[in-house]
Amino acid sequence: MTLLTMIVKLAEGLGKTCAIFFLTLLFSLPLGMVVALLRMSKNRIVSGVTRFIISILRGTPLMLQLLAVTYGPYYLFGAGVARNKLIPVVVAFAINYAAYFAEIYRGGIESIPVGQYEAAEVLGYTRLQTFVRIILPQVIKRILPSITNEVVTLVKDTSMAFTVSYQEMFTIGKQIANSQTSFTPFLVAGVFYYVFNGVVDFAMGRIEKRLNYYQ
Amino acid sequence: MKIMELTHVKKSFADATLHVLKDISLSVEKGEVVAIIGPSGSGKSTLLRCATLLTDMDAGELCYDGIFAAKNDENGRAVYADKATLKQVRGKFGLVFQNFNLFPHYSVLKNLTDAQIHVLGRSKEEAEHRARALLDKMGLGDRGSAYPCELSGGQQQRVAIARALAMDPEILFFDEPTSALDPELTGEILKVIRALADEHMTMVIVTHEMAFAREVADRVIFMSGGVIVEEGPARQVMDDPKEERTRQFLRNYQR
Numbered sequence A: 001m002t003l004l005t006m007i008v009k010l011a012e013g014l015g016k017t018c019a020i021f022f023l024t025l026l027f028s029l030p031l032g033m034v035v036a037l038l039r040m041s042k043n044r045i046v047s048g049v050t051r052f053i054i055s056i057l058r059g060t061p062l063m064l065q066l067l068a069v070t071y072g073p074y075y076l077f078g079a080g081v082a083r084n085k086l087i088p089v090v091v092a093f094a095i096n097y098a099a100y101f102a103e104i105y106r107g108g109i110e111s112i113p114v115g116q117y118e119a120a121e122v123l124g125y126t127r128l129q130t131f132v133r134i135i136l137p138q139v140i141k142r143i144l145p146s147i148t149n150e151v152v153t154l155v156k157d158t159s160m161a162f163t164v165s166y167q168e169m170f171t172i173g174k175q176i177a178n179s180q181t182s183f184t185p186f187l188v189a190g191v192f193y194y195v196f197n198g199v200v201d202f203a204m205g206r207i208e209k210r211l212n213y214y215q
Numbered sequence B: 001m002k003i004m005e006l007t008h009v010k011k012s013f014a015d016a017t018l019h020v021l022k023d024i025s026l027s028v029e030k031g032e033v034v035a036i037i038g039p040s041g042s043g044k045s046t047l048l049r050c051a052t053l054l055t056d057m058d059a060g061e062l063c064y065d066g067i068f069a070a071k072n073d074e075n076g077r078a079v080y081a082d083k084a085t086l087k088q089v090r091g092k093f094g095l096v097f098q099n100f101n102l103f104p105h106y107s108v109l110k111n112l113t114d115a116q117i118h119v120l121g122r123s124k125e126e127a128e129h130r131a132r133a134l135l136d137k138m139g140l141g142d143r144g145s146a147y148p149c150e151l152s153g154g155q156q157q158r159v160a161i162a163r164a165l166a167m168d169p170e171i172l173f174f175d176e177p178t179s180a181l182d183p184e185l186t187g188e189i190l191k192v193i194r195a196l197a198d199e200h201m202t203m204v205i206v207t208h209e210m211a212f213a214r215e216v217a218d219r220v221i222f223m224s225g226g227v228i229v230e231e232g233p234a235r236q237v238m239d240d241p242k243e244e245r246t247r248q249f250l251r252n253y254q255r
Helices: A003-039 A044-059 A062-077 A086-110 A114-123 A127-164 A169-180 A184-213 B044-051 B083-090 B108-118 B124-137 B153-166 B183-198 B210-216 B234-239 B244-254
Strands: B002-011 B021-029 B033-037 B059-064 B067-072 B078-080 B093-096 B171-175 B203-206 B219-224 B227-233
Touching: A003 A044, A003 A086, A003 A127, A003 A169, A003 A184, A044 A086, A062 A086, A062 A127, A086 A127, A114 A127, A114 B083, A114 B093, A114 B153, A127 A169, A127 A184, A127 B108, A169 A184, B002 B044, B021 B044, B021 B227, B033 B044, B033 B210, B044 B059, B044 B171, B044 B203, B059 B078, B067 B083, B093 B153, B108 B124, B108 B153, B124 B153, B153 B171, B153 B183, B183 B203, B183 B210, B210 B234, B219 B234, B219 B244, B227 B234, B227 B244
Parallel strands: B033 B203, B033 B219, B093 B171, B171 B203
Antiparallel strands: B002 B021, B002 B059, B059 B067, B067 B078, B219 B227
């Protein structure tokens, strides 16, 4: 197999890697906010249960969670394993990343001085207006560096989908490596991940810069 | 005509760091300027926070312009009115904080217009017109597009005063408006408040600026240990206090 064929095959897998990446962000970023709000709930049962779930999602390997979401239904209820593995893969990734984002959001929300809430309250903003107009924009600016960290990790974590044989780039790389007894496909995949993260870094840097108009 | 009336307010805190109110009553007439003075921990700020609905009273009644925000139930516990009433009440007053609490992500102009548009329902043009007039009045006519972090403390506080005025409150509260400022910047804030007093804006000012209180306020209230020790016409309380505690407090300040 020539290097070019290898690159083409891996690039085909890159499309699926991107699918995991973007779909995970699409679902986990909003879901994380819901989880963060539940975690900060004044109802102790709600916040306690949420806290427990977060601790499980952060305290067990993502790889295990991937296997559990993909094959769990089969072992538990004898249900068939999803033919399109993208669904369980994205479900597992979205839930796992939502737990991490939730803790980042919570830290950001709790770092906003109470005076901001009080000023908004005295001016007559509703609680929802206060959150959306006053608190959230400031939170986003503060947490952006932490979010960038997670997003960079996500790019590399997508490779874990190989454990459930989803045909993303790393899975394909491993298959080629096995059949050709060559390490080259891994190196090529590594370059792809590196470039992918370069793009992520650039994009996040642009967003951070745009929010730099105030201290 | 009474704009605000607080009666028999009681407030204690679980952690009992002494910010307690022991049966305090305060009413403010339209056009009146009231200064509240007293040592720290005397309950001045807590009183202001109760009046502006930021802190719930344990007992007592709060009424703005005939609308009750809180009334005592038969057990003497303060019960607050429903959301709609409280919203109406919040429209009656403004509050200027010690540390400004401007919204850092909004420009100066947007700090002044956002609540007008989204709380009062004014049009953008109307809100900006009002905001620009107030900024001119505060001597900040050219800073509308600046962000709060680009302004000095004194400028930020003037923006905060303008933000409160933009909502057309009937009464404006100040919680130690100069305490977070460098001494050379307090003058510009006091000048603004003095100008508002000349326009007969109804104001309640918690302050440590004794000379200012004496000069600007119609009435001075001296608080200590969670009670009103003495109140009366500004000059009388400041120049010829009747209570020994007031005398002692003022003497410490003159040094």
